Amino acid sequence: METNLPYRINLEDFRIKGSKVFTGRDCGEQDRIESKVDEAISTHARIELVIPEDIYSINPSYLEEFLVNVVQKLGSKDEFFRRFVITNPGPYKIAKDLNEAIDRILREHHALL
C-alpha cells in the first residue's frame, strides 16, 4: 500500500566526504541499496530526490545504477517524473544527466523484452 507522504532521499547522506561529484557504477549501486529506493517505489506514491547545492555533477554512470530498477519497474520517463520530485537548488542542474540515464535504462530494458 502506498503512502502519500514522499519518501525523501537526500544525496548528501551518500556523499563521499569532500567530494563535489557523484560518479561510478559501484557507488550508484551501493547507494541504491542503502537508500532503499527500490523498495520505496512500492510503498510511497512520491519520492523526493534532493541534490545538495554544492554538488556539481552527477554522472550517468552513477544514475544508471542508482535508478535502474525503479525506471525498469515504472517503464517510462513520464511515469518516472510523475513519481519522482527532484529538489535541485544549486547551480548544477541534473536534468540532462538524469534524462540520459533514464534513456539508457529504457533502451536496454526494451532491447531485452
Place this chain on the structure above:
Amino acid sequence: MHCWSEDPDLLTRISEVSNIVLAFLTFVLAVYIFRHQREKDKQSIRLQWFKELIIEPNKSSIYSYFDSVIENSSDLKASQLTDIEKIGILSTIKSDSYVFRRNFIALLYSADQRLATDIQRCIDTLLDNITIATFDPSISLNVEDDFTQEIEIKIYDAKVYLFTRLFKHEG
C-alpha cells in the same frame, strides 16, 4: 598349413573394416568442414554488414567526438575557473558524449550487445575521470603536467581502447 589358409580371410576382413571406418571418418570430416565453413561464411557476412552499415558511415564521427572532447577539455586549463564555469565546460563535454551514444554506440547494440556495452563503459569512465579531475582540489588542471596526466592521457586511453575493441570485433 591351417594358419596360412586363415590369413587371406583375415586380411580381407581387416581391409573391409578399414574401408568402412575410413569412409565413415571421411563423411564426418566432410560434415564438419561444411558446417564450419558455413559458420565462417555467416560470420564474414555479419562482419561485412557491421563494417558497411555501422563503422564506415560513422568513422568521421568517432574521430570528431574525441577531437571535441580534447578541444572542450582544454578550456579546463584556464586559471581560476569558477565552479559555475567548470560546470558549463563539463556540460558541453557530456552533451557531446550523449550525442555520440545516440548516433554511434546505440547502433552497436544491434550488432553486438557486449561490444556496445564495453564501449559505453569506456566513454563513461572517460567522463567520470574528467569530472573527478575537474572538481578535485588537489589537481591543478592549469598546470601542464596535471592536465596531461588527468585529462589528455585519459582521452588517449579511451580512444585507443575504443579502436582496439572495434578491431577485435569478429562479427
